[in-house]
Amino acid sequence: MVERLSVGPASVSELAKPLPMTLSAVIQHLKVLEEARLVRSEKVGRVRTCTLEIGTMIQVERWIAERKRFWERRYDQLEAYLAQTASEEKGR
Amino acid sequence: MVERLSVGPASVSELAKPLPMTLSAVIQHLKVLEEARLVRSEKVGRVRTCTLEIGTMIQVERWIAERKRFWERRYDQLEAYLAQTASEEKGR
DNA sequence: TCAATACTTAAGTGAATGCTACAGCATCAA
DNA sequence: TTGATGCTGTAGCATTCACTTAAGTATTGA
Numbered sequence: 753m754v755e756r757l758s759v760g761p762a763s764v765s766e767l768a769k770p771l772p773m774t775l776s777a778v779i780q781h782l783k784v785l786e787e788a789r790l791v792r793s794e795k796v797g798r799v800r801t802c803t804l805e806i807g808t809m810i811q812v813e814r815w816i817a818e819r820k821r822f823w824e825r826r827y828d829q830l831e832a833y834l835a836q837t838a839s840e841e842k843g844r
Numbered sequence: 845m846v847e848r849l850s851v852g853p854a855s856v857s858e859l860a861k862p863l864p865m866t867l868s869a870v871i872q873h874l875k876v877l878e879e880a881r882l883v884r885s886e887k888v889g890r891v892r893t894c895t896l897e898i899g900t901m902i903q904v905e906r907w908i909a910e911r912k913r914f915w916e917r918r919y920d921q922l923e924a925y926l927a928q929t930a931s932e933e934k935g936r
Numbered sequence: 937t938c939a940a941t942a943c944t945t946a947a948g949t950g951a952a953t954g955c956t957a958c959a960g961c962a963t964c965a966a
Numbered sequence: 967t968t969g970a971t972g973c974t975g976t977a978g979c980a981t982t983c984a985c986t987t988a989a990g991t992a993t994t995g996a
Contacts, residue, residue: 763972763973764972764973764974765971765972765973773954773955773956774955774956774957775972775973775974776955776956776957776958776973776974776975777954777955777956779973779974779975780954780955781954795973797962797963797964797972798961798962798963798964798971798972798973799963799971799972799973800972800973813922813923816919816922817919820915820916820919824912827908827909827912831905855942855943856942856943857941857942857943865984865985865986866985866986866987867942867943867944868943868944868945868985868986868987868988869984869985869986871943871944871945872984872985873984887943889942889992889993889994890941890942890943890992890993890994891941891942891943891993892942892943
């Protein structure tokens with residue numbers, strides 16, 4: 753759904769069409785995305801049009817960047833640990 | 845548990861002692877770890893001693909390295925997309 | 937021999953997840 | 967004004983998860 757919305761705004765049923773689930777389920781997903789401020793939506797007549805919240809996406813981007821740094825540190829630690837353990841194994 | 849085992853082999857109850865759950869739960873976790881070949885264990889008398897499977901850890905390490913590369917590509921794509929979208933927004 | 941220790945197994949529990957089914961309610965077009 | 971369309975809300979269901987409880991078995995030390 754986020755991928756579809758990254759192409760441009762879409763109505764609820766446009767979002768639901770390619771998905772193997774009911775409209776109800778899609779609305780429930782959308783509710784979560786709106787609560788998380790990843791999606792904004794506006795209802796005109798009977799059609800609700802949804803768009804990606806670029807601002808939040810950028811926050812997500814920053815969050816990911818931090819996690820990535822954290823992850824790389826952890827990864828280097830694991831590498832160091834395995835290298836150490838491997839040499840200990842050899843030493844016996 | 846994996847962290848504890850990275851220090852060295854341990855019995856089931858040694859692994860369970862610091863954890864806020866029953867021995868039963870720990871055994872169930874261990875079963876999963878053994879099925880995943882992350883842990884090897886051997887029973888001598890009534891004590892089962894568990895060790896980390898370094899070989900599998902190294903495979904995990906490689907898998908992580910690949911995911912990391914994949915993730916970085918996706919991340920760069922997201923960055924590019926957001927940059928593009930931001931400039932389009934400005935253009936209006 | 938018998939109690940303590942170390943583990944094992946099966947069955948059940950409670951919360952969360954991701955749905956569907958169904959009964960609506962506006963809105964729009966004819 | 968009526969039927970179709972687009973969406974909404976609620977109830978219920980199946981599954982999964984991460985446990986606990988309880989009832990074992992096997993081993994060990996005194």
